[in-house]
Amino acid sequence: xxxxxxxxxxxxxxxxxxxxxxxxxxxxxxxxxxxxxxxxxxxxxxxxxxxxxxxxxxxxxxxxxxxxxxxxxxxxxxxxxxxxxxxxxxxxxxxxxxxxxxxxxxxxxxxxxxxxxxxxxxxxxxxxxxxxxxxxxxxxxxxxxxxxxxxxxxxxxxxxxxxxxxxxxxxxxxxxxxxxxxxxxxxxxxxxx
Amino acid sequence: xxxxxxxxxxxxxxxxxxxxxxxxxxxxxxxxxxxxxxxxxxxxxxxxxxxxxxxxxxxxxxxxxxxxxxxxxxxxxxxxxxxxxxxxxxxxxxxxxxxxxxxxxxxxxxxxxxxxxxxxxxxxxxxxxxxxxxxxxxxxxxxxxxxxxxxxxxxxxxxxxxxxxxx
Amino acid sequence: xxxxxxxxxxxxxxxxxxxxxxxxxxxxxxxxxxxxxxxxxxxxxxxxxxxxxxxxxxxxxxxxxxxxxxxxxxxxxxxxxxxxxxxxxxxxxxxxxxxxxxxxxxxxxxxxxxxxxxxxxxxxxxxxxxxxxxxxxxxxxxxxxxxxxxxxxxxxxxxxxxxxxxxxxxxxxxxxxxxxxxxxxxxxxxxxxxxxxxxxxxxxxxxxxxxxxxxxxxxxxxxxxxxxxxxxxxxxxxxxxxxxxxxxxxxxxxxxxxxxxxxxxxxxxxxxxxxxxxxxxxxxxxxxxxxxxxxxxxxxxxxxxxxxxxxxxxxxxxxxxxxxxxxxxxxxxxxxxxxxxxxxxxxxxxxxxxxxxxxxxxxxxxxxxxxxxxxxxxxxxxxxxxxxxxxxxxxxxxxxxxxxxxxxxxxxxxxxxxxxxxxxxxxxxxxxxxxxxxxxxx
Numbered sequence: 005x006x007x008x009x010x011x012x013x014x015x016x017x018x019x020x021x022x023x024x025x026x027x028x029x030x031x032x033x034x035x036x037x038x039x040x041x042x043x044x045x046x047x048x049x050x051x052x053x054x055x056x057x058x059x060x061x062x063x064x065x066x067x068x069x070x071x072x073x074x075x076x077x078x079x080x081x082x083x084x085x086x087x088x089x090x091x092x093x094x095x096x097x098x099x100x101x102x103x104x105x106x107x108x109x110x111x112x113x114x115x116x117x118x119x120x121x122x123x124x125x126x127x128x129x130x131x132x133x134x135x136x137x138x139x140x141x142x143x144x145x146x147x148x149x150x151x152x153x154x155x156x157x158x159x160x161x162x163x164x165x166x167x168x169x170x171x172x173x174x175x176x177x178x179x180x181x182x183x184x185x186x187x188x189x190x191x192x193x194x195x196x197x
Numbered sequence: 198x199x200x201x202x203x204x205x206x207x208x209x210x211x212x213x214x215x216x217x218x219x220x221x222x223x224x225x226x227x228x229x230x231x232x233x234x235x236x237x238x239x240x241x242x243x244x245x246x247x248x249x250x251x252x253x254x255x256x257x258x259x260x261x262x263x264x265x266x267x268x269x270x271x272x273x274x275x276x277x278x279x280x281x282x283x284x285x286x287x288x289x290x291x292x293x294x295x296x297x298x299x300x301x302x303x304x305x306x307x308x309x310x311x312x313x314x315x316x317x318x319x320x321x322x323x324x325x326x327x328x329x330x331x332x333x334x335x336x337x338x339x340x341x342x343x344x345x346x347x348x349x350x351x352x353x354x355x356x357x358x359x360x361x362x363x364x
Numbered sequence: 365x366x367x368x369x370x371x372x373x374x375x376x377x378x379x380x381x382x383x384x385x386x387x388x389x390x391x392x393x394x395x396x397x398x399x400x401x402x403x404x405x406x407x408x409x410x411x412x413x414x415x416x417x418x419x420x421x422x423x424x425x426x427x428x429x430x431x432x433x434x435x436x437x438x439x440x441x442x443x444x445x446x447x448x449x450x451x452x453x454x455x456x457x458x459x460x461x462x463x464x465x466x467x468x469x470x471x472x473x474x475x476x477x478x479x480x481x482x483x484x485x486x487x488x489x490x491x492x493x494x495x496x497x498x499x500x501x502x503x504x505x506x507x508x509x510x511x512x513x514x515x516x517x518x519x520x521x522x523x524x525x526x527x528x529x530x531x532x533x534x535x536x537x538x539x540x541x542x543x544x545x546x547x548x549x550x551x552x553x554x555x556x557x558x559x560x561x562x563x564x565x566x567x568x569x570x571x572x573x574x575x576x577x578x579x580x581x582x583x584x585x586x587x588x589x590x591x592x593x594x595x596x597x598x599x600x601x602x603x604x605x606x607x608x609x610x611x612x613x614x615x616x617x618x619x620x621x622x623x624x625x626x627x628x629x630x631x632x633x634x635x636x637x638x639x640x641x642x643x644x645x646x647x648x649x650x651x652x653x654x655x656x657x658x659x660x661x662x663x664x665x666x667x668x669x670x671x672x673x674x675x676x677x678x679x680x681x682x683x684x685x686x687x688x689x690x691x692x693x694x695x696x697x698x699x700x701x702x703x704x705x706x707x708x709x710x711x712x713x714x715x716x717x718x719x720x721x722x723x724x725x726x727x728x729x730x731x732x733x734x735x736x737x738x739x740x741x742x743x744x745x746x747x748x749x750x751x752x753x754x755x756x757x758x759x760x761x762x763x764x765x766x767x768x769x770x771x772x773x774x775x776x777x778x779x780x781x782x783x784x785x786x787x788x789x790x791x792x793x794x795x796x797x798x799x800x801x802x803x804x805x806x
Contacts, residue, residue, distance in 0.1 A: 336458040
């Protein structure tokens with residue numbers, strides 16, 4: 005407390021020592037949360053609201069996220085915006101696998117979070133069946149304010165390090181285990197009476 | 198007796214050999230499978246240049262429906278909507294397709310724009326369009342089993358458990 | 365064989381009648397569409413062949429791609445940088461909406477249908493409501509104010525959809541600042557929608573029988589504010605894009621389609637109008653009260669991407685003209701039909717009257733029953749002709765609900781437009797077709 009008061013009174017001249025210590029981890033987390041780039045995974049109506057959030061009125065550039073990288077290798081956050089159909093699910097997983105650690109997922113909208121109003125054969129009931137989700141943003145579609153709230157919640161979680169603790173305990177975050185019975189060409193027979 | 202039967206028969210309007218029905222002010226032609234392509238070709242000559250829509254209906258849950266005009270209703274129906282740009286009018290054709298022989302000739306040669314519609318009808322109902330250049334699924338994954346819009350294919354909904362409700 | 369003779373400068377010619385024209389004659393190049401299944405394409409890659417100079421390559425564009433306007437996948441057969449054949453693969457957004465429509469009542473149907481073309485949701489709701497009203501037999505009894513309100517919202521939706529087209533078209537071709545400008549205008553319209561309907565998108569506001577609520581107080585000033593702010597901005601975009609040499613180079617002559625091809629493929633909307641065919645359902649088969657309004661139908665000449673861009677640009681101006689006329693002529697009255705079967709009672713009466721409560725309950729849970737029949741109704745959405753075909757079996761749920769989505773059919777024109785162009789032109793073509801994958805896949 006005294007050190008801070010000195011700085012407040014005298015500026016940098018008030019410092020007793022000429023170095024300050026902190027943890028690199030804190031610095032890294034601070035930087036990560038303020039410059040996370042999104043992977044563009046806009047699927048349906050929520051993608052339009054996501055683009056609206058990136059536009060000038062709601063501007064997520066002030067949170068460091070205006071860049072939506074097309075290549076998942078260069079992105080940190082995957083915002084799954086829209087309904088994920090059965091045909092799209094493997095593509096989603098492939099996208100997620102291509103992203104480099106550390107990576108986070110925001111499930112935007114009710115269709116991505118739980119299947120939304122489409123409780124039927126065609127839509128995956130919640131994207132968390134495929135990828136681990138960190139923040140869910142409800143709404144159909146969520147207004148840009150809701151999405152910004154979700155992004156800021158995620159940024160706070162990144163800065164606190166909560167997620168990295170859970171990840172370490174949870175073996176990398178991908179709780180999905182592929183057993184040998186699952187082959188790529190299994191035909192799906194849900195829904196037939 | 199035979200006179201009145203004749204007059205009743207003559208009162209039914211036909212166009213190119215197909216009975217015409219007025220459905221809420223819209224003109225509907227009931228076509229048999231054999232007449233299907235030729236009637237559409239003749240209509241194309243008459244000015245119905247564009248085929249706007251081609252879709253199917255599964256009447257499994259309405260087995261006792263009647264169409265009239267001496268037409269035997271089948272399980273599937275293919276509905277084609279034609280539009281005449283020059284004369285600003287529409288006509289609708291309905292073809293009955295039986296369940297055990299769910300095939301129909303393709304309209305690709307007359308109206309190439311039906312390619313995607315016929316693929317979708319095949320995907321959703323299982324009606325095969327003979328002569329179609331690419332009869333594969335278009336909306337569902339290529340190895341999907343079943344035809345979703347059939348009435349004996351369930352919605353596929355998962356029972357939703359609400360918090361606090363008795364399970 | 366029907367012989368039609370035409371007198372031409374070279375003497376009498378024999379023309380084939382329309383019924384004898386097959387796909388080979390109607391389309392310039394039937395080979396534009398790559399008819400190969402995905403597994404075949406994948407196997408091709410594994411086959412090792414000597415690589416001659418002119419070997420063609422099949423690559424995938426999408427489904428996750430910044431420029432494919434959603435989850436559209438294109439299998440492009442390339443020779444170097446030139447696109448030979450193309451196959452659009454859709455279904456990545458298939459939501460089973462037609463199946464869901466059979467499980468929902470007619471009152472709930474709007475929520476389902478509105479999410480198909482999510483850029484012009486009010487048009488989807490409008491066509492669905494019009495089809496249901498026709499089945500019910502009340503399509504002639506919709507109050508005047510409801511009809512004019514529907515036109516107002518429909519035209520504002522057309523404006524916001526075309527503004528989004530300008531934004532994405534700009535971004536796809538490299539004018540990234542256009543993305544921000546287009547969204548800025550769109551926000552004004554969406555804010556108005558939020559004031560009127562409660563939601564920015566997917567409103568479920570146009571319902572069978574009329575609309576869900578009346579226009580709020582002060583709506584005229586809001587609409588005038590939007591209309592007055594637009595013209596100067598549109599001129600800015602004119603300077604930024606229309607006259608600019610790079611823009612013209614990238615769009616003129618790219619993605620050409622002929623009128624015969626467009627009609628043969630069933631394309632409608634700006635694609636058909638860009639080839640010179642002046643077909644707009646608002647003028648040629650008018651619905652609502654469009655026959656009482658003055659507006660022009662914008663038609664192109666060359667059938668290329670530049671024409672489609674100009675058509676949509678000027679359609680914003682035409683929609684503004686229509687909205688001005690609607691503002692002047694908006695009548696007073698009910699915003700929905702006062703038909704006990706279809707209209708729920710006003711909320712205040714529910715507290716007072718038991719019948720009103722039961723009536724409200726029945727309409728929202730059980731739904732209203734619609735007489736047996738089948739009907740097809742079509743309107744002009746920003747992308748072309750959107751139609752709704754409903755078969756009713758007399759119950760409260762549709763027996764079959766099918767929506768004829770314009771983008772589903774317009775996508776078939778893409779291989780023909782892309783043939784012979786470069787990959788960069790492919791992006792321009794997709795952008796000029798302006799597909800919305802929600803309605804393509806439903």
